Amino acid sequence: xxxxxxxxxxxxxxxxxxxxxxxxxxxxxxxxxxxxxxxxxxxxxxxxxxxxxxxxxxxxxxxxxxxxxxxxxxxxxxxxxxxxxxxxxxxxxxxxxxxxxxxxxxxxxxxxxxxxxxxxxxxxxxxxxxxxxxxxxxxxxxxxxxxxxxxxxxxxxxxxxxxxxxxxxxxxxxxxxxxxxxxxxxxxxxxxxxxxxxxxxxxxxxxxxxxxxxxxxxxxxxxxxxxxxxxxxxxxxxxxxxxxxxxxxxxxxxxxxxxxxxxxxxxxxxxxxxxxxxxxxxxxxxxxxxxxxxxxxxxxxxxxxxxxxxxxxxxxxxxxxxxxxxxxxxxxxxxxxxxxxxxxxxxxxxxxxxxxxxxxxxxxxxxxxxxxxxxxxxxxxxxxxxxxx
Numbered sequence: 445x446x447x448x449x450x451x452x453x454x455x456x457x458x459x460x461x462x463x464x465x466x467x468x469x470x471x472x473x474x475x476x477x478x479x480x481x482x483x484x485x486x487x488x489x490x491x492x493x494x495x496x497x498x499x500x501x502x503x504x505x506x507x508x509x510x511x512x513x514x515x516x517x518x519x520x521x522x523x524x525x526x527x528x529x530x531x532x533x534x535x536x537x538x539x540x541x542x543x544x545x546x547x548x549x550x551x552x553x554x555x556x557x558x559x560x561x562x563x564x565x566x567x568x569x570x571x572x573x574x575x576x577x578x579x580x581x582x583x584x585x586x587x588x589x590x591x592x593x594x595x596x597x598x599x600x601x602x603x604x605x606x607x608x609x610x611x612x613x614x615x616x617x618x619x620x621x622x623x624x625x626x627x628x629x630x631x632x633x634x635x636x637x638x639x640x641x642x643x644x645x646x647x648x649x650x651x652x653x654x655x656x657x658x659x660x661x662x663x664x665x666x667x668x669x670x671x672x673x674x675x676x677x678x679x680x681x682x683x684x685x686x687x688x689x690x691x692x693x694x695x696x697x698x699x700x701x702x703x704x705x706x707x708x709x710x711x712x713x714x715x716x717x718x719x720x721x722x723x724x725x726x727x728x729x730x731x732x733x734x735x736x737x738x739x740x741x742x743x744x745x746x747x748x749x750x751x752x753x754x755x756x757x758x759x760x761x762x763x764x765x766x767x768x769x770x771x772x773x774x775x776x777x778x779x780x781x782x783x784x785x786x787x788x789x790x791x792x793x794x795x796x797x798x799x800x801x802x803x804x805x806x807x808x809x810x811x812x813x814x815x816x817x818x819x820x821x822x823x824x825x826x827x828x829x830x831x832x833x
Contacts, residue, residue, distance in 0.1 A: 468552065
């Protein structure tokens with residue numbers, strides 16, 4: 445046990461240094477309030493009923509409410525001026541018979557432990573109380589409040605039993621008890637025999653808290669069945685200067701909104717969420733439609749085939765006028781293709797040239813057109829060679 449108070453019992457010229465320990469304690473099964481859905485702990489905040497803001501402990505004062513509903517606020521400075529007993533002394537006022545103290549006045553019980561140097565006067569006081577069957581009425585200041593108490597012997601220990609003040613005990617006043625009731629001797633005798641049949645010596649250890657035992661058994665059964673879950677991690681609260689800045693900004697915003705409402709204006713709307721960033725990945729330019737399938741075919745036509753066609757046409761040009769005309773036409777087509785290719789590389793923009801090449805390379809129809817055009821141009825040359833032969 446841990447001592448909650450240190451002082452001395454003073455009676456006459458005798459002073460007994462003692463330590464005070466709590467003699468009682470509750471063993472109830474403790475529960476936490478949690479959110480049934482996720483198991484989160486329920487927290488309470490001190491909120492002002494006027495502005496709805498949370499109030500810290502330094503800002504809380506004590507107030508007395510009058511019968512008219514008005515308040516009298518008492519500050520810490522006002523309470524410090526009260527004549528409270530701050531002495532570490534249990535002052536014995538008188539010794540009275542133990543049966544004169546009504547048990548309804550009993551409040552809390554404490555044990556007194558003597559210092560090693562004060563064992564003899566402590567034992568002397570204990571034996572004196574036991575021999576005279578009296579209790580000592582004392583005054584003591586515990587937790588900054590003066591209390592009325594008695595010193596009585598329990599086994600080998602002197603216990604301090606605090607008492608309620610007389611105005612704290614309610615008067616038992618029931619009108620039904622004022623009515624007269626007739627009791628027959630037989631009924632009185634029967635009641636006395638019932639009492640004698642249940643007579644015994646009081647042993648507090650023979651009794652137990654059945655409700656607490658049932659709750660404990662229920663909890664242990666759920667644990668054995670695996671009906672447990674780990675509570676979720678609580679959200680980390682901001683601390684330090686960052687939290688103070690956030691709280692200050694929130695308070696300023698609320699003040700601005702309240703002032704606007706007082707003037708009949710609408711409070712400022714919250715800033716919209718930032719738009720998502722666009723990807724820096726560039727979209728490839730759209731392919732331009734083929735303007736002239738013939739030009740693209742000319743640009744993409746394989747050069748060796750044209751050279752072979754041209755050389756064949758030149759070889760047969762001396763044997764016939766028609767073959768010369770055809771060779772000249774092929775040469776002109778070759779020059780046109782070269783000029784268009786070089787002109788497209790120099791005169792056209794790079795994007796258009798790239799688009800034309802991409803269109804020609806990807807478009808199956810353009811390749812087919814180019815091949816067909818070459819075959820049509822090469823057909824007269826073949827017919828010319830056959831006639832010459």
